[in-house]
Amino acid sequence: MSKRSEFLTELTAHVELPQAVLPNAAKMTVVSGKQIRIENHRGILEFGSDRVVIRFESEKLILAGQELRILGMNRDEILIEGRLQNAEWM
Amino acid sequence: MRITDRLRGVVEVEIHTVTPEAILNACIQKGLLVRNICRLDLCTLRLTLFEKDLESFSGLCKQYQSDCDTKIQIEGLQNKRFLKRHAVLALGLILMACALVWSNLHIWDFEVKGCRKLTQGQVLRALSECGVTEGCYWPSLSLDFLRNEMLGRLPELAWITVNVNGSRAVVVVAERTEMPEIYKENHAANIIASHSGIIRETCVRNGVSLVQSGDAVTEGELLVSGKMDSLSNPSRLVRADASILADTWYELTSVNPETMLKPGHAKRGFHQFAVKIGKDRINLFGRSRKALDGYDKIVHEYKLGIKELFVFPISFIVERYSVWGEETDKRYSAMPSETSLQTYLQNRIDGEIVEMNNSFRRDDQECYLTMRAHCLENIAETVELSPP
Numbered sequence: 001m002s003k004r005s006e007f008l009t010e011l012t013a014h015v016e017l018p019q020a021v022l023p024n025a026a027k028m029t030v031v032s033g034k035q036i037r038i039e040n041h042r043g044i045l046e047f048g049s050d051r052v053v054i055r056f057e058s059e060k061l062i063l064a065g066q067e068l069r070i071l072g073m074n075r076d077e078i079l080i081e082g083r084l085q086n087a088e089w090m
Numbered sequence: 091m092r093i094t095d096r097l098r099g100v101v102e103v104e105i106h107t108v109t110p111e112a113i114l115n116a117c118i119q120k121g122l123l124v125r126n127i128c129r130l131d132l133c134t135l136r137l138t139l140f141e142k143d144l145e146s147f148s149g150l151c152k153q154y155q156s157d158c159d160t161k162i163q164i165e166g167l168q169n170k171r172f173l174k175r176h177a178v179l180a181l182g183l184i185l186m187a188c189a190l191v192w193s194n195l196h197i198w199d200f201e202v203k204g205c206r207k208l209t210q211g212q213v214l215r216a217l218s219e220c221g222v223t224e225g226c227y228w229p230s231l232s233l234d235f236l237r238n239e240m241l242g243r244l245p246e247l248a249w250i251t252v253n254v255n256g257s258r259a260v261v262v263v264a265e266r267t268e269m270p271e272i273y274k275e276n277h278a279a280n281i282i283a284s285h286s287g288i289i290r291e292t293c294v295r296n297g298v299s300l301v302q303s304g305d306a307v308t309e310g311e312l313l314v315s316g317k318m319d320s321l322s323n324p325s326r327l328v329r330a331d332a333s334i335l336a337d338t339w340y341e342l343t344s345v346n347p348e349t350m351l352k353p354g355h356a357k358r359g360f361h362q363f364a365v366k367i368g369k370d371r372i373n374l375f376g377r378s379r380k381a382l383d384g385y386d387k388i389v390h391e392y393k394l395g396i397k398e399l400f401v402f403p404i405s406f407i408v409e410r411y412s413v414w415g416e417e418t419d420k421r422y423s424a425m426p427s428e429t430s431l432q433t434y435l436q437n438r439i440d441g442e443i444v445e446m447n448n449s450f451r452r453d454d455q456e457c458y459l460t461m462r463a464h465c466l467e468n469i470a471e472t473v474e475l476s477p478p
Contacts, residue, residue, distance in 0.1 A: 043111075043118065044114050044115055046111060047114065047129060047135075069127055069129075070114075070125075070127035071126060072123070072126075073117075073118060073124065074118065074123065075119075
């Protein structure tokens with residue numbers, strides 16, 4: 001994590017702001033365990049029908065499930081569809 | 091497949107690569123919009139991308155030493171090959187666009203707003219005489235000229251404007267306000283009873299009251315006199331002005347025939363269809379010149395277009411003819427009379443109906459409906475005194 005990000009994280013913690021306001025905060029939204037929206041990613045590390053690994057600025061997200069497929073993606077967002085069974089931040 | 095995909099053109103490709111994730115990340119970096127990405131096996135990906143991005147994507151695959159196979163390709167409208175292959179469709183689209191533009195420059199539908207005494211037909215007829223009719227070219231209309239012409243033709247009009255929205259014209263009219271009846275204060279008048287009744291309340295503003303609450307008066311009886319006595323001068327005449335609220339009673343009888351005419355059963359009628367293109371009408375039936383007597387004809391015109399947005403100069407006309415038959419039904423005979431009697435009384439009195447009773451009697455030929463009503467109304471009626 002860069003110094004600027006660390007500073008911003010500490011600042012939000014001190015002023016009791018939600019972490020979501022950080023510009024590059026990793027965000028994941030799950031709808032009924034079937035549709036996953038991931039924001040502020042830095043690329044795909046691994047992609048398979050049962051496992052997807054996504055890189056963020058200072059961490060990575062491992063999604064495990066069945067029949068996973070990418071519905072669409074751009075520089076900031078990835079939309080994944082499938083049966084999500086497990087999500088792990090590393 | 092979405093309509094936007096069909097218009098823009100999409101390609102479904104399969105790529106064989108040892109580094110599928112690297113290709114996906116490269117797509118993100120280059121701004122290529124790839125969708126519906128599925129992993130088929132260890133080295134194969136299937137994805138969808140827009141037709142315009144195919145060349146960039148193929149170059150990317152070569153860069154990563156991967157094979158790219160096009161599986162499905164749907165050409166979009168922007169593709170020249172599409173236009174060549176579907177020349178008739180393209181020509182049709184162009185013609186349709188031209189027809190739409192042409193149609194929007196002409197008026198095909200009128201709506202009249204603001205009529206109170208004038209009928210929509212009168213306004214439309216006057217507009218037609220001024221040259222504003224179905225199919226007229228609206229950019230050449232002069233609103234000032236039209237307004238002057240219309241105000242001359244319809245004296246009841248105070249103001250008129252025509253708002254054209256595409257092929258629809260909304261005619262907004264404002265009618266003149268009629269001058270109230272003006273009477274001179276020095277015209278002497280009495281107030282008499284317009285109907286017999288028992289007076290409940292009097293409010294005399296001018297004149298000498300001759301009755302009071304609780305008095306029974308007959309129709310035509312003098313209630314307020316316009317002749318005022320004076321001790322010093324001879325009596326003077328004034329215009330009596332008063333409101334006399336009284337309880338009145340009415341008995342109205344309606345006689346209806348036992349057998350009434352009503353629209354015949356649908357099976358006894360028939361339909362005729364026609365199509366109207368511009369001002370020309372094409373009848374879709376054979377006996378157009380034969381007069382159809384004894385039928386009730388109802389015409390419905392369905393215009394092609396989007397309601398209150400624009401209208402095409404094509405309309406479908408349905409003429410429904412139904413014969414009049416005879417119906418014998420007690421309720422059917424009585425019900426309209428009951429409401430019509432009530433409406434008649436309500437319009438006749440200057441007040442309200444307090445209580446109402448109905449009785450119904452019938453003989454072989456006719457039905458009798460008698461309505462007895464108790465009303466509370468203003469029975470003051472001004473009668474001008476003739477000059478001495």
